[in-house]
Amino acid sequence: MANIFPKWSNSIPKQIIIAAALITIALTLGATYYATPKYLRVGYQPIQPVAFDHSLHIDQLGMDCRYCHTFVDRSEHSNIPDSATCMNCHNQIKRDSPALAPIRESWSTGKPVPWVRIHKTPDYVFFNHAVHVNRGISCLECHGKVDEMEVVYHAKSHSMKFCLECHRNPEAYIRPVDKVFDLDWMPDSEEQQLIMGKEMVHNWKVNPPQSCSGCHR
Amino acid sequence: MKSKVIEPKLVNEEITGPRYWRSLDELIENPEFKNFIEKEFPLGASELAGVNRRHFIKIMAASFAAAGMGMAGCRRPIQHILPYSKQPENVIPGVPVYYASSHPSAKDNQPILVETHQHRPSKIEGNSKYSPYGGTTDIFTQASILDLYDPDRSTKSSKGTQSISQGMVYDLLQNIHAKFLSTEGQGLAFLADQSTSPTRARIVKEIKRIFPRSTWAEYEPVNFDNPEIAARRLFGRRLRPQYHFTKTKRILSLDADFLNIEPGKLANSRDFAIKRRVKNSKEATKMNRLYQVESNFSVTGAMADHRLRLSSGQIPAFTALLVIELLRQKSIQSPLSEELKKKASNLDTNPHWIQECVTDLLAHPGKSVVTAGSHQPVEVHELVYFINDLLDANGHTVTYLNIPNYSASTIQDLGVNLENGRIETLIIIGGNPVYNAPHDLNWLELQKSVNEVIRYGYFFDETSIEATYHISATHYLESWSDGRTFDGTIVPVQPMIRPLFEGMQELELLARLAGIKKADPYTLVKKNNY
Structure with a gap:
């Protein structure tokens, strides 16, 4: 009986296996790089209705985060300031600046300014701002050096790995409570941070949850 | 019941619908026009100049697919944060504010605490400051928040x-x-x-x-008036019985679902449960005992130690038998016994059950109580007041609240x-x-x-x-309003x-x-x- 398949078909299974392996590797690597927040979210910098310059207000004028984000240490939600907060100063400074027109309009009409959301945890994640800032986790750890940003952008990845990194070793990130809103503060050295951090974690009974239900409630 | 839809009878034209026309030719049914629309598409419509239709759709499909490759549709939609224009005082976004109120009902305003988020009520729970209910509510109070947002509610x-x-x-x-x-x-x-x-x-x-x-x-x-009506007939005043199950060791309930339906149920079930909670076998004698005579398998019936099935209509006769047995065991001679015997003559029930139950109730004078369901006739409630008097329950395990004359x-x-x-x-x-x-x-x-x-x-x-x-x-x-709880608070x-x-x-x-x-x-x- 003659051969049904030609001789070259002997190598087909081998080729299929190799091709499948390569495709799997390519897909895994591709997804890891391109389909994670590190690639998709970091650097997101939308145009805001008012070009609020954080570096000007914080770095140069020395304002505190909590002047505007008033309830960050009292609520799970860190609020965006109302228009009246802006007008506290801007009814005297730069009163007629065209850049501030949306604020003035909102202030007089009562309609909100439509700020564009940059950082968003998914609906299935519960994140509490107050708990973090009251236990020595600085704004900086999740939002980056906002005090140096002219236009705010998404600086950190906010992936689950990102959260867990800190929840697994909080001593590497924790800092004195009075330095939480001081984004320029640095520990003297890495060793110093770990010694201090371990002490704080122990004294304050910091016990970041690592179970699923800690955040996915 | 929500709003009812009345469907009027349709006339013939309404069933087929009105007849529409798009041109005068169509209206007068011009034969030339008819011929024209029969050729599905007007002349040349099926052939675009240079390309045919099939080819055109192929290209369009390919370009849609190509557009999808850029993942333009996969972007996260832009979301806005809309803060207050002028932040009101005492409002912290993300932190709920609680208000004390009460849920009105016919006999019992249940004290509640309402959770509000940015002034929108979102959840109702009992107000724990009111100790008889200890922060509990019933299902109607819990569900009443949904009525507020009911799309069927009348708006004008x-x-x-x-x-x-x-x-x-x-x-x-x-x-x-x-x-x-x-x-x-x-x-x-x-x-x-x-x-x-x-x-x-x-x-x-x-x-x-x-x-x-x-x-x-x-x-x-659905009203719960009969106990009060019976009291008015007997004592000339509107009185409301208030049971104290924390002081009660023997309970006989005549078709009364006092843990789940009767007003005062929230206090009743808490008090009842207190007398059921024991740490070890030595304390078992401190437990209460519940005799339940009922037609339904109710929540209270499920808690009963002794449960007798009896239809609601037979409860008056059963109550009569109960009074007769009580009078017999207390050796009180009364013409009432003969009267009641006539009423109860048709009831076929286990006399042994009644006998044992009455013996047990009498063994705990001042610590036993009989209660009847509000749906039972006034006569039953009158007898129950009498029974509680015989048991020395009045003033101990059951007290009476004066209802303002109204x-x-x-x-x-x-x-x-x-x-x-x-x-x-x-x-x-x-x-x-x-x-x-x-x-x-x-x-x-x-x-x-x-x-x-x-x-x-x-x-x-x-x-x-x-x-x-x-x-x-x-x-x-x-x-704005006010109200009273079941005990008059x-x-x-x-x-x-x-x-x-x-x-x-x-x-x-x-x-x-x-x-x-x-x-x-x-x-x-x-x-x-x-």
Whole structure:
């Protein structure tokens, strides 16, 4: 009986296996790089209705985060300031600046300014701002050096790995409570941070949850 | 029941639908035109110049696919954060604010704490400051938050199908007040829900004062009045039995689901449970024992140590047997025994059960109690008062609360007046009598016979359809009022959100009808000087 398949078909299974392996590797690597927040979210910098310059207000004028984000240490939600907060100063400074027109309009009409959301945890994640800032986790750890940003952008990845990194070793990130809103503060050295951090974690009974239900409630 | 949809009979044209035409040629059915539309597409439509249709669609599909490759559609949509323009005081976004209020019902205003987020009520829980209920509520109170956001709730007052403004409602009430003031209310009748509110009772008194010839009737389709009616017949006063299950060791319940249905159930179940909780076998003698005679397998029946099945209709006879056995075991000679024997002659039940039960109850004088379901006839409750006296329970395991004197006609009395044609204007406050009035009354016909029916309600329901005017009500979370819990404690009803729709509060409606100048409900409630 003659051969049904030609001789070259002997190598087909081998080729299929190799091709499948390569495709799997390519897909895994591709997804890891391109389909994670590190690639998709970091650097997101939308145009805001008012070009609020954080570096000007914080770095140069020395304002505190909590002047505007008033309830960050009292609520799970860190609020965006109302228009009246802006007008506290801007009814005297730069009163007629065209850049501030949306604020003035909102202030007089009562309609909100439509700020564009940059950082968003998914609906299935519960994140509490107050708990973090009251236990020595600085704004900086999740939002980056906002005090140096002219236009705010998404600086950190906010992936689950990102959260867990800190929840697994909080001593590497924790800092004195009075330095939480001081984004320029640095520990003297890495060793110093770990010694201090371990002490704080122990004294304050910091016990970041690592179970699923800690955040996915 | 929510609003009812009445489907009118369709005429032939409505079944086929109206006939539309797009050109005069089509209207006159021009044969040339008919021929033209039969060739599906006009000349040349199926062949674009240069490309054919098939090819065109192929290219379009390919370009849609190519557009998808860029993942332009996979972007996260832009989301806006809308802060306040001027932040109100004491509002922290993300932190709920709790308000104390109470859920009104016929006999028992349950004290509640309402969770609100940015002034929107979101969850109701019991107010733990009120210790008898210890922060518990029943299912009706829990679910009442959903009524606030019910898309079926009535949003506008109306006359027939025409909606009317709030100003017109004020005028309407003013006119009724003026019209009946001269006749002392001759031809005016009210039908209202029961309420525990002292402020409402005060305004109703005022209405009765200025309209002495009007009829004020109250109706609840499911009411718990019989124990109070029995007390009035026996003692000449309206009294309400209050059970103290923390002091009770033996309980006999005659068709009473006192842990789940009867008013006061929240306190009852807590107290009952306290006497069931024991640490070890030595404490077992401290436990209470529950004898339950019932027709349904109720929640209370499920807790019973001894449960006897008996239909609701046989409970009066059973109660008679119980009294006979009690008198026998206490060796009291009474002509009552002979009387009751006649009543109970038809009942076929286990005499041994009754005997043992009575022996057990008598073995704990002052620590046993008998209770009967509110749906049982007044005679049963009269006997129960007598039994509790024999058991020395009165004053120990059951006390009696004085109910302020307050008289209201029944829906049956009102029905007689309506039948005689003496009523010109009927004002229905809450309820839904067309749906749930006793069937013998034939309420729908009675209501139709009245000249002018004004219906104040939360839903545009069966009763509203048959009324001349419908006045839209507010939810209790949007209203000021007050009320009493089952043990008579006064509790507030306070609003936590502005009315979502144009509606009127019950107290304001009544105050306007009574011609009270300051009809603002907050002022009305404050006048009670708590």
